[in-house]
Amino acid sequence: MKNLSDEVLANIEEVVPSWLLRNPNLFKLILIRSTELAFGALGKSGVIRGPIHSSVGQEVVAVAACASLEDSDFMLSNHRGHGHYLAKGGNLTNLIYELLGDDRGCCSGLGGSMHVAELDSGILGSNGIVGAGVPIACGVSLAEKIKGSGAVTMVFLGDGAMNQGVVMESLNLAAIYSLPVIFVCENNQYAYSTRSDDMTKNAYHERASGFGIEATHLQDTSLNQNLKIMEKVVSKTRQKSMPHFVEFFTYRLHRHFETERQRAVDYLLADLHEHRSMNDPVTRECVELGQDESECDNVIAEVKFIITSFAETCVKK
Amino acid sequence: MTYLEILRSAVYALMERDETYLYIGEDVRSGQKGISDGFFSKFGAQRVIDTPISESGFCGMAVGLAVNGFRPIVEFNFSGLMFVCLDQIFNQAFKFKFMTGNKRNVPIIYLMPTGTKGGLAGHHSDNTYATLSHLGVISLMPACKEQIPSVMDYACSANAPVAIFLPVEEFRSDTVYDIADINPFFLRLKCGDDVAIICTGTSISTVNKFFNTASKSIVRRTALYCVSDLNLSIKCLDEIRHLKEKTIVIVDDATEDFGFASQIELEIRRSKQHECPEIYTVCRLSNLVPFREGLEHALRPSAERINEVFLDSGLLGGKA
Structure with a gap:
């Protein structure tokens, strides 16, 4: 996991406890959470420009989905893409630079929060247009199929993207060309402020089945369980060169973007939000590993501090 | 030879010269437009790819192919269909290189039959090139058959998304022009x-x-x-x-x-x-x-x- 060219990650690995380093998937879970919290704070304080779409609450999906990918596999993401980037092994320092608009960023500071990529690592970019990366993933996958490389392409999309025409076209393309592509639909229950079940009559995984694609429906309730399932999904996609659709039922603990203002009548369902907040998946995973909640919070705070301090120092320079 | 025959020969030569060129679009295996006539039997199913009527989908797929080692040539039925998939041409193909730090080219050629020979009515008669010019997408229109090879060469050397507008009124033309300096401009x-x-x-x-x-x-x-x-x-x-x-x-x-x-x-x-x-x-x-x-x-x-x-x-x- 250690990447010597990743200065911030190296600093983090110096300070986190050994129980965390011994569990790389949990480490990634905490790394994503801390990074998102740091970016949120930096956005609110004006250090980072523009909207920041946080994946706080959805970390299990990114880690479980990407854990079985090889370095030679490909991943494409959406506007809520920091977690996917880190889960696939993207360089944290370059991610921070990117959000600061620094030319040392992973996209030379030209993309920003919604457009992070590390092309040489198979991270082919996140996307500001909902659903637009999905057909691109089909093309990447078709290229690998023609080359006969055996590589798998994974693309993340949200529940909102499932009502984009181009996503329906892409599911069909993947099916007719038998592409080794995995569609990971993160159903976080809201497309911006709109409840997904207000906008869609049937389940997303059923839609994928309707295109002739094998579909799996998962809850974000257990990292270990999801890691095992995703390992099988990735392996099967690779071996059979067939598409797979995975719907993850999850929840966005933060608002659509970090600086979004709550309206007089809030769109969030209060009971659901409270229930989900009380059952934070990152805390749950730490507790299941035998750590107490405060220890988990302390590690997250410490990692967040390292990232925030690094960013603030960069800006002062 | 007609404009269409020269065009077909130019694309055929590209496909023959370099295996990374793929030909993608609706009805391209049967060569309904005449451009890809005979391509399927020569180059096979892996390089001549029939698509569903899904312009956004296959234009997005072309982006994925282009950023991953191939040089797709995307045939449109007519240029007005760009309005169905402009996001994939402009937001995705055109901006990809810049937004990912200018590290990777996106070589795509869009072949866009354009205009009308008459009688096609409102949906099939448009000349849409100013739309792409306005957006900054490299766009060319060979006016005569003599110019087609130089336009194709220029489009290939651009290593970027390039739209080649093809006036349908010229497809059957065999007019010969005596041009001293043939160039794509x-x-x-x-x-x-x-x-x-x-x-x-x-x-x-x-x-x-x-x-x-x-x-x-x-x-x-x-x-x-x-x-x-x-x-x-x-x-x-x-x-x-x-x-x-x-x-x-x-x-x-x-x-x-x-x-x-x-x-x-x-x-x-x-x-x-x-x-x-x-x-x-x-x-x-x-x-x-x-x-x-x-x-x-x-x-x-x-x-x-x-x-x-x-x-x-x-x-x-x-x-x-």
Whole structure:
């Protein structure tokens, strides 16, 4: 996991406890959470420009989905893409630079929060247009199929993207060309402020089945369980060169973007939000590993501090 | 050979030369448009890829192929279909390289049959090139068969998304032009000292009809140029800026407002502020193309409308 060219990650690995380093998937879970919290704070304080779409609450999906990918596999993401980037092994320092608009960023500071990529690592970019990366993933996958490389392409999309025409076209393309592509639909229950079940009559995984694609429906309730399932999904996609659709039922603990203002009548369902907040998946995973909640919070705070301090120092320079 | 046959040969040669070229689109295996006729039997299913009627989907797929080692050639049924998939052409293909830090090229060629031979009505008659020019996407339109190989070479060397507009009115044309300097940008098709007609691929046959009916004096004294570089990049602009004629007539079968002809006129006025020539335009009058023959004819540039410009303005004696 250690990447010597990743200065911030190296600093983090110096300070986190050994129980965390011994569990790389949990480490990634905490790394994503801390990074998102740091970016949120930096956005609110004006250090980072523009909207920041946080994946706080959805970390299990990114880690479980990407854990079985090889370095030679490909991943494409959406506007809520920091977690996917880190889960696939993207360089944290370059991610921070990117959000600061620094030319040392992973996209030379030209993309920003919604457009992070590390092309040489198979991270082919996140996307500001909902659903637009999905057909691109089909093309990447078709290229690998023609080359006969055996590589798998994974693309993340949200529940909102499932009502984009181009996503329906892409599911069909993947099916007719038998592409080794995995569609990971993160159903976080809201497309911006709109409840997904207000906008869609049937389940997303059923839609994928309707295109002739094998579909799996998962809850974000257990990292270990999801890691095992995703390992099988990735392996099967690779071996059979067939598409797979995975719907993850999850929840966005933060608002659509970090600086979004709550309206007089809030769109969030209060009971659901409270229930989900009380059952934070990152805390749950730490507790299941035998750590107490405060220890988990302390590690997250410490990692967040390292990232925030690094960013603030960069800006002062 | 016709324009279409030369076009097919040029694409065929590309496919034969380099295995990373893939040919993608609707009905391309059966070669319904004529461009890919015979490609499937020569290059096989892996390189000649029939798609569903999903322009956004297959244009997105082309982006994925292009960023991953291939050079897709995407055939459109007609250029108006770009409106179905503009996000994938502009937001994705065009911006990918820049937004990911200028680290990877996105070599895609879009072949876009454009315009009308008549009778196609509102959905199938559009000339949409100014839309892509406005967005900054490299766009070219070979006006005659002699120009096709140089346009294809330029499109390939760009290593970027390039739209090649193909005027359907020219597909069956076997007109031979004697061109001294064949390039993908600007063609000098005919000499003449007094008036310059600037045409495009969608108006070249109309201008030829005008010459066939015009007086010998007008024909002798009128030069004909053709703009094929739809972005008016510097090589094309240099030619336009150095035109010597004191009267210029721009003929283009697309609408003038916020359009290509207006941009040419603007560039001429910018470059010749003190001795600006008189400029006239003969363009499509509306983007609402009627089916009824007489109405459609009146809307589009025609030999009669070019003649009217000469008559009304008293150009070269005003008699055609």
